[in-house]
Amino acid sequence: MKRTHLPLNGLRVLDAAARHLSFTRAADELAVTPAAVGQQIRALEETLGVVLFRRTTKGLELTPEGEAGLAALRHGFLQFEEAVRAMQAGQSSKSLTIAAPRDLMHKWLMPRLAEIARNDGELRFVLVPADDDLDFTEANLDLAVRWGEGPGEHEGEALESDGMITVERPGGGVDTRISWPGCLNDPEVSLVRVGDAGLAIDAAAEGLGRATVPELLVRADLAAGRVVAIGEPRPYRFGYWLVAPLPQWRQKKVRALVDALTA
Known part of the structure; x- marks a missing residue:
């Protein structure tokens, strides 16, 4: 069933004006001018086809038509607030879904993360x-790591690295x-080919040859003595980036994780 378009701004102004029975006090609450309140009320009356307020010698008063919908309207706003709180509850959640290349993950x-x-x-x-092709919505992701020249279409922060090392x-x-x-390396002249840089490191550690890999990826193996470096790291235009669309990137739990991972 097609839903009726709701003039939410006008309804919010109606609620405030009805509570105060004053366009001026409603304007103060909403941080707008009394003229803007009056314009919203007139636009709402035109949309609904009814008169909502009339001025009397005692001041502003609601018409029966305006009075009729107030209880349901206020209940609806409470429901909206509850819905917003439910959606914001994820901000305090301690669960994060992260996508990353398998070799970097391992x-x-x-x-x-441990x-x-x-x-x-x-x-x-x-x-x-x-x-x-990262699909944050379909996979319900909070954060991802991508290999590339930048964050692409998302917000992002680079993981610090010295480039590539053999x-x-x-x-x-x-x-x-x-x-x-x-x-x-030119894969056509390589005698050993593997699926990712992590496997290349393991193959080098087993003595199958030399691998040129991201310095970030091989740090732990170098520190543990599984492999040794040949020469110095070389800068490279590609690197690992923490990325997320703007709504996820702004989440407190995501920002805290990004700060921890890049510290």
Whole structure:
């Protein structure tokens, strides 16, 4: 069934004017001018086809038509307020759904989320693999991590990194290039090809060759001695970005997580 278009601004003005029986006091409450209140009431009367107020020697009074709908109107505004509170309750929720590439999730994100959760036992995370076409609404996402030159169409903040770095097994492996989708190596001349940068790091750690991977992704493996760096990191135009559409990005729980992940 098609819903009737509701003149919500006019109805809000009607409620205030009816409570005060004064356009001036209603205007003070609504932070507008008395003239604006009068215009809204006249527009509402035209829309509804009834007279809502009349002026008498005693001042402003409601007509029977105006009086007839007030109880239902005020109940409706209470319902609106309840609906808004229910929607805003998610702001205080401690559950966040995050999408990220699988290799970043395993190598970097999960250890950090575990550390963050140790400081707040109420936090709950739902982790889903990210694809190239992030649909925040369909997946009910709060935050995502993408690999690229910027946040794209969303709001975003870059994860700090030194770019790309080449690694191999400690003690040296074979002089073979390990390639992965998006790597700097030419996959046509690579003898070892894997599905992502995380697998490239693991392949290098096993001695299958040398992998050039995001420095951010391999930090933990370098620190643990699983692989060693060959040369210094090189700047690269691509990087990892925390991203979300503006409504999600403004949520307090999302901002707190972004701050923790980028600290």
